[in-house]
Amino acid sequence: MWEVRLAKHLKADLGTDTFDLVQVPTPEPAAGEVLVRTDYLGLSVAYLEMLRADSRLPIPPWEVGQRIGGGAVGTVVRSNSAELAVGDLVRTMAGWCEYSTGPADQYPGLDPDLFPSPVHYLSQGPTAYYGMSEVAKAGAGDVVFVSGAAGGVGSLAGQIATCRGAAKVIGSAGSQAKIDYLVDELGFDAAFDYHDGPVLDHLRELAPEGITVFFDNVGGEQFDAAVEAAAPGARFALCGALATQIGDHEDRFPEPDLTAAAAKGIAVLPFSTYHTPEQVAAWTEHFSTWLSEDRFVFPHTIVEGGLSAAPQALVSLLKGSFKGNVSVRVAS
Amino acid sequence: MWEVRLAKHLKADLGTDTFDLVQVPTPEPAAGEVLVRTDYLGLSVAYLEMLRADSRLPIPPWEVGQRIGGGAVGTVVRSNSAELAVGDLVRTMAGWCEYSTGPADQYPGLDPDLFPSPVHYLSQGPTAYYGMSEVAKAGAGDVVFVSGAAGGVGSLAGQIATCRGAAKVIGSAGSQAKIDYLVDELGFDAAFDYHDGPVLDHLRELAPEGITVFFDNVGGEQFDAAVEAAAPGARFALCGALATQIGDHEDRFPEPDLTAAAAKGIAVLPFSTYHTPEQVAAWTEHFSTWLSEDRFVFPHTIVEGGLSAAPQALVSLLKGSFKGNVSVRVAS
Incomplete structure (x- = not known):
């Protein structure tokens, strides 16, 4: 073989x-x-x-x-x-x-x-589900921003937030085709291309009420902009799985400036996971249920x-x- | 005048x-x-x-x-x-x-x-109390590390943790006189001089069971060492009041590398506060009570x-x- x-x-x-x-x-x-x-x-x-x-x-x-x-x-x-x-x-x-x-x-x-x-x-659902439900604890009424939203984790994380009752889910990705895909196929409420002008401008326009949950796969400018656009007390789940991505940023994991985050009392929640049996079981149950209810796209x-x-x-x-x-x- | x-x-x-x-x-x-x-x-x-x-x-x-x-x-x-x-x-x-x-x-x-x-x-009790009780949520059984423990916030934060039932409170400071003061006068369980060899060595010796709460006034090496010495799921309250201190570190606020924190699922909780009336009232009540009970030194x-x-x-x-x-x- x-x-x-x-x-x-x-x-x-x-x-x-x-x-x-x-x-x-x-x-x-x-x-x-x-x-x-x-x-x-x-x-x-x-x-x-x-x-x-x-x-x-x-x-x-x-x-x-x-x-x-x-x-x-x-x-x-x-x-x-x-x-x-x-x-x-x-x-x-x-x-x-x-x-x-x-x-x-x-x-x-x-x-x-x-x-x-x-x-x-x-x-990569166990990572997305654990991060969105156990780390960020996204739920009813949350205004959620997912960076790297067209990726393996992000494309699931955004849908998970919607299924958990988020009021609004916004995604960022690197091309117009991916943006269209997020909104038209995956049911994101809004999406933008992070190459297309300052990230902060997009967030202020799409979430004027302030972001309450950020699921970050990217770091760098997107992290900084999310801090600026966040509501006080927001939860930021920093996903270690995709933060290792080769991309527009230099760091393999965010090394954020926390000064502005401190002023808003933002909880910065870096996590990585190796898919424990409990995490796999929780994801498998929800994934199969949501698919059967036509509420989810894989x-x-x-x-x-x-x-x-x-x-x-x-x-x-x-x-x-x-x-x-x-x-x-x-x-x- | x-x-x-x-x-x-x-x-x-x-x-x-x-x-x-x-x-x-x-x-x-x-x-x-x-x-x-x-x-x-x-x-x-x-x-x-x-x-x-x-x-x-x-x-x-x-x-x-x-x-x-x-x-x-x-x-x-x-x-x-x-x-x-x-x-x-x-x-x-x-x-x-x-x-x-x-x-x-x-x-x-x-x-x-x-x-x-x-x-x-x-x-500076309102900052210390808010940070230790509302941000870090230190309580019964916690193993607490306070950096910059002899300062205005740190000297109160460590005692607050003890009053809230922490199992062990460890402080760091910059001189032997301050170390003695923390242990002999303020009732810290242990303290060390951060100039005296690697911070991580001190923490591993003093908290072999792992730190569950870190109240950070300093950043830099002390933050990194605390991550290494932390138990999974530890809460790190990063205090913006003293992080502006002139000291051994270059940054005015920590810009931590979160890779290792992600592996342990450490919650990084930067905060700063301007002493809201509610925070002042909560601190004043506890401070006067603890002083009257001879459980606290100012x-x-x-x-x-x-x-x-x-x-x-x-x-x-x-x-x-x-x-x-x-x-x-x-x-x-």
């Missing part, structure tokens, strides 16, 4: 030469183990930090020669365990490989009928081409080429 | 040449007005910001030629109002002058028997020498020459 390994640590811009595609023996399941075929890989801009030797995440970055990690969904194709049967849909953390093997309890079973597609299990791209398409897909994701969540179809 | 005016805006270090001592006519109270003698001026490092032309506070800085403002307590010496009688103790916001006049309702009456001295009304210096001693007193305060709160006796 094929797997993808880290060829060298990332220094400046990400290119496909950061990865090695290597052929290795397809593993054999031992007693109590299963062989799982990787069906879809989920991608996230947070991967960028894991590719750096100087990652600032509190977990070790990936080593050169090591397989690229991350979440995936797969299908059991051989089973030496009574716990899983051939054909079962499972979650796998085996990373960028075509097949993996291990004890059955390493592969939590997934309900194939809960969602329209297995890729729904690979969304913005999603499936990249075709098998495992070898994964490196270029991640590069494209980090260039902002996609809207919403992105996964790679490994097996068809 | 004499009053003190701003001579020039502050650029680098504060000196007494920032001030002009000028003689002006003692004002005459009109009908409905009172004449109030200034007894004590309260001083605070927050004044530093008001002296700068480029103040980052959300209120206009003082203008050159304008009288220096700030809180004081005084005594009514003439009254053309039925609301106040000669001899009444009042609060005044007239600033650095020997006498002021205005409508009686500009001078809230104070209970002369509530505290041992009128200077108790000039403490760390305080009264600078003698009249109004003309005020400029040098403020310069000395900003050099860290005092412990606790500082007031100037204007009339004796």
Whole structure:
């Protein structure tokens, strides 16, 4: 089978030469183990930090020669365990490989009928849901601003705020096509292109009553403008997943000037999360409910081409080429 | 009478040449007005910001030629109002002058028997109390770290945490004398000199269980170390009053790197306050109660020498020459 390994640590811009595609023996399941075929890989801009030797995440970055990690969904194709049967849909953390093997309890079973597609299990919803509900505590009457709103987390975060009763949800993104998408397809109340004049002007026009919740994926000017446009006591959830994004800002995580925030008593709530089982369960329940009620859209791209398409897909994701969540179809 | 005016805006270090001592006519109270003698001026490092032309506070800085403002307590010496009688103790916001006049309702009456001295009304307690109780919400079982703990706000903030049931209160200050004072006189559980090796080493030794509340008057290295030494979900109240302090750090307000804070889900809560009537009332009630129960010490210096001693007193305060709160006796 094929797997993808880290060829060298990332220094400046990400290119496909950061990865090695290597052929290795397809593993054999031992007693109590299963062989799982990787069906879809989920991608996230947070991967960028894991590719750096100087990652600032509190977990070790990936080593050169090591397989690229991350979440995936797969299908059991051989089973030496009574716990899983051939054909079962499972979650796998085996990373960028075509097949993996291990004890059955390493592969939590997934309900194939809960969602329209297995890729729904690979969304960045647990981050968006945790951030909007537990960190920002967005609810009835809130005026919510989401920066980086067309991304994997932001596109879900804005809809979550609406479903939780926000009075108004405003998004920013980097192109007119994304702006139209946010308003026309995802139901944002308003959106603007952050290249199009001062961010503060947009916010003052769109939220003259003051922002009460800011879900920040970007930092920099958008953070500063949100402080200026905030109501006293606003809650700012700073999302660590997308703050690592390559973009118009220099910092990999906001280092905000808090002077103006102090005057308004703004709560600055930086967070990052690795999708605890509780967070995944809370998101899965709400996501499936909201989808069934036609209150939610899952913005999603499936990249075709098998495992070898994964490196270029991640590069494209980090260039902002996609809207919403992105996964790679490994097996068809 | 004499009053003190701003001579020039502050650029680098504060000196007494920032001030002009000028003689002006003692004002005459009109009908409905009172004449109030200034007894004590309260001083605070927050004044530093008001002296700068480029103040980052959300209120206009003082203008050159304008009288220096700030809180004081005084005594009514003439009254053309039925609301106040000669001899009444009042609060005044007239600033650095020997006498002021205005409508009686500009001078809230104070209970002369509530505290041992009128200077108790000039403490920075409303900031400390609001920050520790309403922003950090310190309470039973919390492990609390206060930076700049020997200052006007910090010396009260640590004791407030203890009175609210904190399990442990740790302070940092800039000299061994201040450390001894914090532990021996103010009842801090532990204290350390921030010049004495890495701050993080002190915190790991003194709070191996992890800090749950940080009341930060300083920023810089102390903020970074507190993040490292914090328990998940800790609350960090960043006090804008003392963050303007001249000290070992370059920034006038912390511009923290929030990456590590994100990993622990630390709530960063910058605040500044101008002592609303509600905040003053809440503090006054608790302060008088705790003092009467012998649970609280009021760390305080009264600078003698009249109004003309005020400029040098403020310069000395900003050099860290005092412990606790500082007031100037204007009339004796």
